[in-house]
Amino acid sequence: MGEYDIIVIGGGPVGLFGTFYAGLRDMKALLIDSQDELGGQLVTLYPEKMVYDVGGFAGIQAYELAQRLIEQAKMFSPDVRTKEWADVLQRTQDGIWVVKTDKGGEYKAKSVMIAAGIGKITPSRLGAKGEVDYEGKGVYYTVRRKKDFQDMRVLIVGGGDSAVDWALTLAPIAKSVTLIHRRDQFRAHERSVKEMFQVAKVYTWHELKEVRGDGTRVTQAVIFDNRTKEEKTLDVDAVIISIGHKGDLGNMTKWGLNMKGRDIVVNPKMETNLPGVYAVGDIASVEGAPKLALIAVGFGQAAVAASMAKKYIDPNASVFAGHSSEMDKFKK
Template structure:
């Protein structure tokens, strides 16, 4: 059975940075991710969106950011396994852990960093007529490639940041963009909502009733006013249902971790109630601190978690080993 200093569960931005930082601290690391491609939400939900809240980048395409993080994570050649789910966790008699996966594999480790974000992501569906029939043939839950919508009549369903951002992103290249939202209040940034009304046709208090097509592709959508029940028929080529994704943490909540809702509770050192097990990023709730679901915050949490884990493994090590500009200092502890 392979043994590691740390197993990082989750291949999103925080897991990737945690993998890099643990490797930088001369720890033997295994990264496990349930998705088939590293990058987490950056590649699964919004690969073509711009990310503005990461230090050093005035703006960077989400997919490009993911690739830079993957490159960084691989600098010290950690072991990486994708399309594999962390399933079970057992404590051994020597104080280590055995992590078991859905592939029947077992790995022994001294510490674990849980950076699973929302967990395995599945799109939230409306249940509208024709929605399933035309999935990936005109009905989509995210935009993987902007060019697929060039010159198309696009209908977007939703009122959050993702829905509004996609409307703004596609408006310059689509033939037309229409957005419907079941309320008149948006959960997106105020500046974005203001711009939305300038570039797209917006129907508030409206919902999607049915998606129609020719058997091959979508060509119409029926929407209705949820107050009056009046219906409108829209000629469309694509329907993007952007009402969120559901995260599945699998069996992780059964490992004996202290949870608050779907969040894993940690202290300020990112330690969970299980010795040697840490959490960082969207899945972590630091006791006594506000929760900010930002990549920048997760990076800091990952650095704290891996540094504390280094000290946990080797009491003679320093939590802070020095600045990364002195890289040799990290490798010679």
């Protein structure tokens, strides 16, 4: 059972920056994340897309941003646990917080920073025959690397921004791109939709019925017109199902936190109603302030939360220790 100054729950961009900032304040930190790879939505949902609203970068690919944040977070050698879901949060009689995970982990800390974003990210599935059987073998729910689809016959399912964007992105490198949507109206930007019709074969009012393969890879997809029920069999190498992702908060709603819907209510100091527990990023709702679900906003919140946690565990510490350019002073 480890003992830390702070446990950071969530390894997305805000949790990573919070881990770094805790280290900058000379706090022993543990970072826990439910995914198999750090980076949160940056690597799970849109790794190949460009991010334009982070300070210091005119534009940076989401996956690269995640790697830089991971490098920064590890500067002060925090402990890291991936593929562990924070399941239970309890406080001992002497005021120490205990986090228990679904893998049997049990960790003690003087403070906790919750940066869980939308929760554990899982893809929305269609339930089509063969879909689950070929996950990772030709069926995907996001595009991790564009080059993986080089010269492939790609079928995309969906009608939102992500589906249309992937059609436009993959069209120049794939052998062919086909997109099906269950309606004739798209939830994507009009200009993008217009461009998509020029570079991809589009079937509106169509849905995916079955994914077929040779046992190791996808070879065909059966689609059908949801008005006439007429079926078509397409020869494909990959099927990208882009109909959204779900965020699972697990047992977090049972931790005794003051919550508003899926958000944890915090004051301007990022303090929750539980002493020594802070919430930052997409999961936090600051009382009296508008909610801006932006990485840049989350960075600032993480710095505030880490600074308040430092003061909480060491009343003699300053909330603002100085600028990071004065590194030696900043750690005190």
